[in-house]
Amino acid sequence: MAETAETLLTVENITLRFGGVKALTDVSFDIRKGEIRAIIGPNGAGKSSMLNCINGFYHPQEGRITYKGQTRKQMRPYEAASQGIARTFQNIALFRGMSVLDNVMTGRVLKMNSSLFEQAFFFGRARSEEIAHRAKAEEVIDFLEINAIRKTPVGRLPYGLQKRVELARALAAEPDLLLLDEPMAGMNVEEKEDMSRFILNVNAEFGTTIALIEHDMGVVMDLSDRVVVLNYGEKLADGTPDEVRSDQAVIDAYLGASH
Numbered sequence: 001m002a003e004t005a006e007t008l009l010t011v012e013n014i015t016l017r018f019g020g021v022k023a024l025t026d027v028s029f030d031i032r033k034g035e036i037r038a039i040i041g042p043n044g045a046g047k048s049s050m051l052n053c054i055n056g057f058y059h060p061q062e063g064r065i066t067y068k069g070q071t072r073k074q075m076r077p078y079e080a081a082s083q084g085i086a087r088t089f090q091n092i093a094l095f096r097g098m099s100v101l102d103n104v105m106t107g108r109v110l111k112m113n114s115s116l117f118e119q120a121f122f123f124g125r126a127r128s129e130e131i132a133h134r135a136k137a138e139e140v141i142d143f144l145e146i147n148a149i150r151k152t153p154v155g156r157l158p159y160g161l162q163k164r165v166e167l168a169r170a171l172a173a174e175p176d177l178l179l180l181d182e183p184m185a186g187m188n189v190e191e192k193e194d195m196s197r198f199i200l201n202v203n204a205e206f207g208t209t210i211a212l213i214e215h216d217m218g219v220v221m222d223l224s225d226r227v228v229v230l231n232y233g234e235k236l237a238d239g240t241p242d243e244v245r246s247d248q249a250v251i252d253a254y255l256g257a258s259h
Contacts, residue, residue, distance in 0.1 A: 039228050
């Protein structure tokens with residue numbers, strides 16, 4: 001990733017408190033357009049809290065976030081979604097009784113303009129929108145190679161496939177910034193290889209900027225353009241994978257001598 005790449009999002013001096021407990025303390029970093037940006041650190045480091053601040057689920061008491069040139073202190077999740085920020089979750093958040101296709105279609109909701117009346121009686125714009133959005137959902141399903149299970153209720157799928165469906169739903173929203181919270185947690189080696197391939201393909205073919213939380217350091221070092229390291233809610237290091245991997249503070253606090 002070139003140093004001159006456009007900055008898509010900047011986090012400046014973010015501090016987040018829950019009562020007397022600080023989840024994040026004076027954290028600053030940026031995400032450049034088109035890169036894969038990893039956020040790593042031990043459990044409790046504040047990684048998911050940072051994603052929650054970026055997509056508006058948490059509102060930090062101090063600091064600011066600038067996205068696409070607009071600076072804001074607070075943003076609601078639906079506003080973040082409407083401005084091109086999509087995410088997956090550490091714990092799968094799908095509609096388990098609905099099919100894969102219907103779950104992916106929920107990623108298109110903010111792009112639908114027909115009225116509730118039109119949708120209820122399925123006429124006018126609702127009919128044409130349904131056709132167009134279903135075609136987009138099918139495109140994402142084909143891209144992630146889950147066409148064979150498109151009509152299967154999500155609750156019947158193994159964990160690895162559910163994670164892929166969640167990624168599909170996020171991609172259906174056509175995000176500019178995709179936030180992935182431990183997309184490979186609980187996966188076996190083969191599933192991790194598949195998910196890694198899809199993440200790289202999403203970045204390369206769609207040009208989607210990705211911010212990734214992941215504990216598998218092999219995955220992080222292979223996928224990421226840059227890595228920011230958090231520890232006890234504070235920024236410990238920031239740089240390329242090679243720079244972070246050789247940083248003594250990171251080795252002592254997180255990676256360990258074996259890395």
